[in-house]
Amino acid sequence: MSTESAREITLTVNGTRCTRTVPVRKLLADFLREDLRLTGTHLGCEHGVCGACTVIVDGVSARSCLMLAVQADGSCVETVEGLAATDEGKTTLHPLQQAFWDRHGLQCGFCTPGILMSLQELLRNSPSPSEEDVRLTLSGHLCRCTGYQNIVAATMDAAATLRGDRG
Amino acid sequence: MKPPPFEYHAPFTVVEALRILETHSNARVLAGGQSLMPMLNMRIASPDHLVDINRIAGLTGIREEGAWVTIGSMTRQREIEFSPLVRARLPLLAEAITWVGHRQTRNRGTVGGSLCHLDPSAEQPTVAMALDAVVEIAGPRGQREMSMRDFAVDVMTSALAPTEILTAVRMNAWSARHGWAFLEFARRHGDFAIVSVAVLVELDGQQRISRLSLTLGGVCRTPFRLRASEQALTGMQGDGIDLAPARRECDGLDAMSDPQVPAWYRRRVAFTLLTRAIPVAIERARRGRNPR
Numbered sequence: 001m002s003t004e005s006a007r008e009i010t011l012t013v014n015g016t017r018c019t020r021t022v023p024v025r026k027l028l029a030d031f032l033r034e035d036l037r038l039t040g041t042h043l044g045c046e047h048g049v050c051g052a053c054t055v056i057v058d059g060v061s062a063r064s065c066l067m068l069a070v071q072a073d074g075s076c077v078e079t080v081e082g083l084a085a086t087d088e089g090k091t092t093l094h095p096l097q098q099a100f101w102d103r104h105g106l107q108c109g110f111c112t113p114g115i116l117m118s119l120q121e122l123l124r125n126s127p128s129p130s131e132e133d134v135r136l137t138l139s140g141h142l143c144r145c146t147g148y149q150n151i152v153a154a155t156m157d158a159a160a161t162l163r164g165d166r167g
Numbered sequence: 168m169k170p171p172p173f174e175y176h177a178p179f180t181v182v183e184a185l186r187i188l189e190t191h192s193n194a195r196v197l198a199g200g201q202s203l204m205p206m207l208n209m210r211i212a213s214p215d216h217l218v219d220i221n222r223i224a225g226l227t228g229i230r231e232e233g234a235w236v237t238i239g240s241m242t243r244q245r246e247i248e249f250s251p252l253v254r255a256r257l258p259l260l261a262e263a264i265t266w267v268g269h270r271q272t273r274n275r276g277t278v279g280g281s282l283c284h285l286d287p288s289a290e291q292p293t294v295a296m297a298l299d300a301v302v303e304i305a306g307p308r309g310q311r312e313m314s315m316r317d318f319a320v321d322v323m324t325s326a327l328a329p330t331e332i333l334t335a336v337r338m339n340a341w342s343a344r345h346g347w348a349f350l351e352f353a354r355r356h357g358d359f360a361i362v363s364v365a366v367l368v369e370l371d372g373q374q375r376i377s378r379l380s381l382t383l384g385g386v387c388r389t390p391f392r393l394r395a396s397e398q399a400l401t402g403m404q405g406d407g408i409d410l411a412p413a414r415r416e417c418d419g420l421d422a423m424s425d426p427q428v429p430a431w432y433r434r435r436v437a438f439t440l441l442t443r444a445i446p447v448a449i450e451r452a453r454r455g456r457n458p459r
Contacts, residue, residue: 005174024175024217025168027208046169047205048272060245060274066204067275070175071221118271139356140269 009073013038014082022069029053031069032079040080040113044142051141054114055079061121061140080113083120095161096120096154105154107145115141119155127163131156170207177219181226181305181332184218188330189307191216196332198241198280201272226279226334229253236340237303240279240333244291248273256340259297259347259365263290266349269357279333282318285325285389287423288360292319293384294349296392297365298338306331319389322423341378345369346452348444351384352436360385361428362436366448374405374453381413381441386422386433393417405449413441 010019013036020035027046032038032055044050046065053064056078083094096116099105106112115138122129122137129137134155138148174191178184188194194216197203206212220226226241229250236256238247247253247264254261267273267281267290281291282302292315295302300315307330315336318326327333341347351363363384371377379401381393399412417438422430 004172007175023168025170025172025207027169030168047208048201051269051271054271061271062275063201063271065169065208066200066272068170068175068200068204068219070177071200071219121270137270140271 007070007073009070011072011074012076014078024068024070026069027065028055028057028067028069028072028077029064031072032064032077035069038079038081042110042113044110049142050111050114051118052111052114054117054141056117056121059121061118078117078120080116083116094120096123096158099154099158099161100151103150103154103157105146105151111141111143115143115151119158123155123159123162127159129155129159169210170204171210171213173214173217175217175219177222179222179224181223181334184220184223184332185305185307185330187216187218188332194218194329196220196283198283199243199275199277200280201268201276202280202284202286220332231256231340232337234340235301235337237335237337238278239335240282241277242279244268244273244276244278244281245270247278257294257298257338259349259367260291260294260338262347263294263349263363263365266290266351266356266360266363278336282315282336283325283327283333285319285323286359287322287388287390288363288385290349290351290360290363290384293363293365293382293390295336295338296390297367297380297382298340299380300339301337302333303335303337304331305334310334315390316392322388341367342369344452344455345378346448346450348447348451350440350444350447352440362386362433362440364437364440364444366441366444368405368445368448368452370405370449370452376401376403376405376408376449381445383420383437386420386437388423391420405453408445408449410438410442410445413445414438417441 005024008021032041042052044052048063048066055064085092134152176187195214197217197219227239229238295315302318304311346368348366351360353360365382367380369378379397383391393416396413396416417434422433424430
């Protein structure tokens, strides 16, 4: 094929509507990173195993390395950049992000963006998850430095905060 | 970019999709993408045309029709996992589906995609074989149906022609009092199974096995029904059942072999899992617990 086939797509990313023309074979992950410069979404294995590139598409978590950008045409995509709130230049971390910070839920941080998005989905659907639920969600992610214990602890903390159980 | 270049088609109807498949050579259907996308990223697959059927309406949904439950081919594994109908009528599928990948892949992966991909260790083809499923296929000459037994031809090879699309799978729901068990052995949860077993059983009034289905995944080149064992064990008392016929049949299997998992190991794990799964299924049948 001599000319690269491309299409115009329109989607909503973290609440912002955007229209771009993309090669049809471009992965959603590469589109987010290269075209939208949202480099918070990381690419590890690029074949759906490690979970680093996990984003939320139309309310459910998905591997952005296993979706074409053209498939997200018309969709609502949420990435890690959408978690923290910014108000008049002041950034407030999402309770999940704050709990990861407080509980040492990350070390190098490479896998963290994907994990945060999966946990965001979990906490939206089950505000009071068991540790087992958290571990099942984490089974779709690989972390090679921190270990998972602190991630589980951070998630239980974040769930309590989001429920309003503590300040 | 990771995938090789291709032309992209996103039809809105089955008719349109079939026309594209018929008029373009080296075309592949893209369903949930949880197997084909990795193959594209690794350039194991290099289709000239990708026919994305995600925007076709009417290929999703789970419905009950008498003794059958029909599942649209583009029904996501997530929907199967949370379906009260599947839990009530196809508890084997409900149990097996949580072994399929992870939450993040089940959200997009489809039942039809898995059946067409036909990985020997995949859970859904194994369950379809256990439940005597019938696949519904649309092609240039109209609809046709086929048993799962005929559909599963070889490793990652179905009987689907390049111009055809799988539209639905019908699974045979057993009686409300049947027992079931799905077990699998893998190095990590969510990995491809080294061996999986699917067991369905019904007991008569004297607690004797009146109907039995035993299926192995990951052992042979396609999901394998242990028909000799099914026959030998039917009529036996469920309590303290003698599994010698199953051991004999497992020992004689033409099992796959690779450097990590030799054939003798697959055969041994297959029998071991059967010794665990069959009593669970019998116990559930005895309790007659209808999850509905």
